[in-house]
Amino acid sequence: MTSVHPILSPPRRTHADGEFAREEVGLSNRNSGIPLEALHHEVTPLGLHYLLIHFDIPYVPTPETWTLRIGGRVRQPLEVSLSEIKLLPQKTLRVTLECAGNGRARIEPRWRSQPWECGAVGTSDWTGTPLRHLLERAGLEKDAVEIAFLGADRGFDGGVEHDYGRSLKPEAAMSDDVLLVHAMNGQPLLPQHGFPLRLIVPGWYGMASVKWLNRIEVLDRPFDGYQQVGTYIYKEKSGDSGTPVTHIRVKSLMVPPGIPDFYSRGRLAEAGPVEIRGRAWSGAGVPVNRVEVGIDGAWHDAHLEPQSSKYAWRAWRFTWDATPGEHELSCRATDADGNVQPLEPRWDNAGFGNNMVQQLAVTVR
Ligand SMILES: Nc1nc2c(c(=O)[nH]1)N[C@H]1C(S)=C(S)[C@@H](COP(=O)(O)O)O[C@H]1N2
Numbered sequence: 001m002t003s004v005h006p007i008l009s010p011p012r013r014t015h016a017d018g019e020f021a022r023e024e025v026g027l028s029n030r031n032s033g034i035p036l037e038a039l040h041h042e043v044t045p046l047g048l049h050y051l052l053i054h055f056d057i058p059y060v061p062t063p064e065t066w067t068l069r070i071g072g073r074v075r076q077p078l079e080v081s082l083s084e085i086k087l088l089p090q091k092t093l094r095v096t097l098e099c100a101g102n103g104r105a106r107i108e109p110r111w112r113s114q115p116w117e118c119g120a121v122g123t124s125d126w127t128g129t130p131l132r133h134l135l136e137r138a139g140l141e142k143d144a145v146e147i148a149f150l151g152a153d154r155g156f157d158g159g160v161e162h163d164y165g166r167s168l169k170p171e172a173a174m175s176d177d178v179l180l181v182h183a184m185n186g187q188p189l190l191p192q193h194g195f196p197l198r199l200i201v202p203g204w205y206g207m208a209s210v211k212w213l214n215r216i217e218v219l220d221r222p223f224d225g226y227q228q229v230g231t232y233i234y235k236e237k238s239g240d241s242g243t244p245v246t247h248i249r250v251k252s253l254m255v256p257p258g259i260p261d262f263y264s265r266g267r268l269a270e271a272g273p274v275e276i277r278g279r280a281w282s283g284a285g286v287p288v289n290r291v292e293v294g295i296d297g298a299w300h301d302a303h304l305e306p307q308s309s310k311y312a313w314r315a316w317r318f319t320w321d322a323t324p325g326e327h328e329l330s331c332r333a334t335d336a337d338g339n340v341q342p343l344e345p346r347w348d349n350a351g352f353g354n355n356m357v358q359q360l361a362v363t364v365r
């Protein structure tokens with residue numbers, strides 16, 4: 001009897017309650033979220049930004065020889081170097097990125113994957129050139145319906161071997177805000193964030209912002225790569241056709257007040273006025289226009305700071321008159337389209353798009 005290698009025929013992934021599997025712990029050691037106190041920073045310092053890396057970080061010792069190839073349904077296929085890209089008009093955008101799986105571990109039963117609690121979010125000043133400059137130079141053919149972006153990283157998921165790749169419709173890709181990025185907070189990209197070149201698609205969940213970008217394929221048919229059609233689909237249960245994951249859903253987070261216990265992360269605060277600070281964001285460039293703080297279930301409006309960029313999170317604060325005892329704090333944002341964070345997680349088979357309110361227990365003495 002022949003046996004199939006587990007990479008080619010992996011066990012079907014299941015949902016789980018309770019303890020985390022070794023594989024989930026292993027993934028959460030590779031892929032870190034921001035510590036919530038990092039929400040104090042409007043721009044997440046390099047090294048504190050969250051990470052999601054499906055396969056291995058490509059080793060790029062000679063970025064001088066890195067090229068980006070643009071082919072498929074174009075009039076003029078191109079191969080451009082990094083230095084040529086840096087000579088194109090440059091633009092810096094402040095963009096909040098969030099992983100579509102953020103909050104997955106808060107859905108019960110949870111999907112076995114990267115077990116995010118709530119820290120898979122961060123904001124950076126990304127510098128690069130609008131992608132459209134290169135697309136215009138290459139010239140899309142009339143029959144172009146999708147544009148695929150492929151990274152240098154390769155691996156298996158669901159038994160399928162592939163280069164990490166995602167696609168956009170031409171209208172979305174031609175936006176002046178979709179950038180080919182080589183710098184983050186004024187520094188060259190770190191290896192883990194896509195050095196030397198990545199895509200940034202503002203307002204979308206992070207999976208669209210392909211790292212280690214080296215190929216663009218203009219297609220006359222929808223892209224059928226695994227990361228496009230095999231995952232990042234909202235569905236009730238596996239086997240459903242579902243709807244693709246695209247823009248970020250409205251969300252807010254607070255910096256936990258007081259001081260923590262090392263192991264449990266339980267919080268202790270002192271009685272009296274306690275300033276609670278946090279950040280709130282939504283997708284597609286839609287601003288957040290309300291944040292409420294819940295104190296033991298009663299909602300109070302927080303003060304919103306001005307937003308620094310269309311695609312960046314917005315700071316908020318609220319002064320809590322803390323009284324001795326056990327308290328439950330939460331925060332809830334509403335965006336300009338009227339979307340509000342739900343109190344309970346909405347079910348999704350693989351735990352995508354969970355924007356339920358953050359809840360935090362605080363002991364006051
Ligand atoms: N090539 C490549 N691009 C990728 C990924 C990846 O694994 N490979 N992960 C995606 C996902 S799911 C997210 S959430 C973001 C994370 O970007 P960051 O690690 O820079 O925060 O990158 C996206 N781009």
Ligand SMILES: [Mo]
Nearest residue numbers: 052099100206
């Ligand atoms: Mo992600």
